Every structure is written in C-alpha cells, then in structure tokens.
Amino acid sequence: MAAPVIELKGVERHYEQGSRRLTILSGTNFSLTPGEMVALVAPSGAGKSTLLHTTGLLERPDGGDVIVNGRACGRLSDDQRTAIRRNDIGFVYQFHHLLPEFSALENVMMPQLVRGLKQSEASARAAQLLDYMKIGKRAQHRPAELSGGEQQRVAIARAVANAPLVLLADEPTGNLDPVTAGYVFDALSALVRQSGLAALIATHNHELAARMDRRVTLSEGKVVPLR
Numbered sequence: 001m002a003a004p005v006i007e008l009k010g011v012e013r014h015y016e017q018g019s020r021r022l023t024i025l026s027g028t029n030f031s032l033t034p035g036e037m038v039a040l041v042a043p044s045g046a047g048k049s050t051l052l053h054t055t056g057l058l059e060r061p062d063g064g065d066v067i068v069n070g071r072a073c074g075r076l077s078d079d080q081r082t083a084i085r086r087n088d089i090g091f092v093y094q095f096h097h098l099l100p101e102f103s104a105l106e107n108v109m110m111p112q113l114v115r116g117l118k119q120s121e122a123s124a125r126a127a128q129l130l131d132y133m134k135i136g137k138r139a140q141h142r143p144a145e146l147s148g149g150e151q152q153r154v155a156i157a158r159a160v161a162n163a164p165l166v167l168l169a170d171e172p173t174g175n176l177d178p179v180t181a182g183y184v185f186d187a188l189s190a191l192v193r194q195s196g197l198a199a200l201i202a203t204h205n206h207e208l209a210a211r212m213d214r215r216v217t218l219s220e221g222k223v224v225p226l227r
C-alpha cells in the first residue's frame with residue numbers, strides 16, 4: 001500500500017465546557033493515501049469539523065500528532081504549520097467563503113500569488129482549473145453573479161490551486177440541491193482522481209458517500225469504518 005500523505009497518531013481533542021470536559025477525539029488513528037477519497041459520515045455534533053480542523057493543522061491536538069507527508073507537525077511553530085497548510089492542504093467548506101469583490105479567476109489566483117507565483121502563471125493555472133471544473137466561461141464573474149453550484153466549483157478550484165497533497169472538505173455540497181450536489185461532486189471527484197490528491201469529505205449525503213473509496217465515522221472519539 002502507498003505511504004500515507006497524512007496520518008493521525010493517537011490524536012486527542014477535548015473542549016472545556018464550564019466545569020465539564022468534552023472529549024471529541026480520544027487517541028484516534030487515521031490515515032489517507034494518495035488518490036483516495038474517503039467519506040466522513042457522522043451526526044451533527046459528533047466532531048467532524050474538529051477532526052477536519054485537527055487534520056488540516058488549523059487546531060492543535062491535545063495529545064498525539066498529525067504527520068503530513070512524513071513530517072510530524074506537533075512540535076512545529078505556528079509559522080511552519082501555516083506553511084505546510086498553505087502548500088499541502090486544501091480546504092472546502094459548506095459556504096464558499098470566496099472574496100466578493102474579486103472575480104472567480106482572481107479568487108483562484110489568490111492562494112498562488114500568496115505563495116509567490118507570478119501573475120501570469122497563477123492566471124494560467126486558475127483558468128485551467130476553472131475549465132476543469134466546467135466553469136471556464138464564468139471566470140470573469142464575481143461570486144454574487146454565480147449560482148450556488150458554481151460558487152462551490154470555484155471554491156474547490158481555489159482549494160487545489162497550489163496543488164496540495166490533501167483536500168479536506170466540510171459538507172461541500174451541503175447547501176446545494178441534490179442534482180447540483182451530484183454535478184459538483186462529479187467535478188470534485190474527477191479532479192481528485194486526475195491529480196492523485198487524497199480527500200476526506202464530510203457529508204450527510206449517503207449517495208455521495210457510497211461513491212467514495214471508503215466511509216468512516218466517529219465512534220467514542222475514534223475514526224472507525226462505517227458499517
């Protein structure tokens with residue numbers, strides 16, 4: 001089996017709520033290998049966002065470690081973690097979070113410019129990604145001029161603009177009607193397959209979950225196969 005691109009080893013995550021201690025992740029292990037799409041299916045409040053944020057280095061675990069491409073991240077500085085996040089990890093949320101005053105193309109260029117690419121290079125890659133997501137014709141439009149499905153396509157293109165190793169998505173089609181959700185998922189999965197990305201996608205949509213390589217859920221603070 002291919003070496004994992006991202007690995008959780010004995011990860012702990014707790015929240016203090018008043019005098020109560022809420023355990024969300026309790027010594028969990030989990031890994032993703034290149035090119036695999038994994039569905040994370042669990043009820044609201046189970047800890048899906050916590051798992052995604054911890055995996056994506058947005059939150060630090062209270063114990064254990066997250067290893068990205070062989071590199072243990074627990075002892076790294078915030079700046080080092082930010083650099084790994086920027087280069088190796090892409091996020092998509094339920095709401096698109098695109099910058100309203102910029103076009104679709106500019107939104108997809110942005111992370112590449114932050115990374116230091118030249119304007120012309122960033123623009124060419126952004127156009128290519130939007131074409132791939134089948135919204136090349138909408139490249140010059142601002143988010144408010146796009147439909148919900150188109151906005152999510154742009155958000156997905158932006159998430160992979162810097163060719164990350166891992167894509168983490170929190171209900172990426174949760175705001176879309178079932179037909180649009182299906183089309184956006186088709187585009188997302190084609191992109192994952194073509195680029196060899198590893199993807200962990202939280203979803204309530206069992207039909208989409210069934211189309212991924214495997215399905216996991218959270219049980220007693222651990223990531224386990226969904227039965």
Ligand code: ADP
Nearest residue numbers: 015016017024043044045046047048049050051
């Ligand atoms: P999901 O994404 O599955 O809905 P979350 O990861 O958002 O679940 O939350 C899991 C649990 O942890 C919930 O009960 C939530 O209220 C709690 N929680 C999440 N973030 C915090 C926080 N920053 N402080 C306290 N409790 C939190």
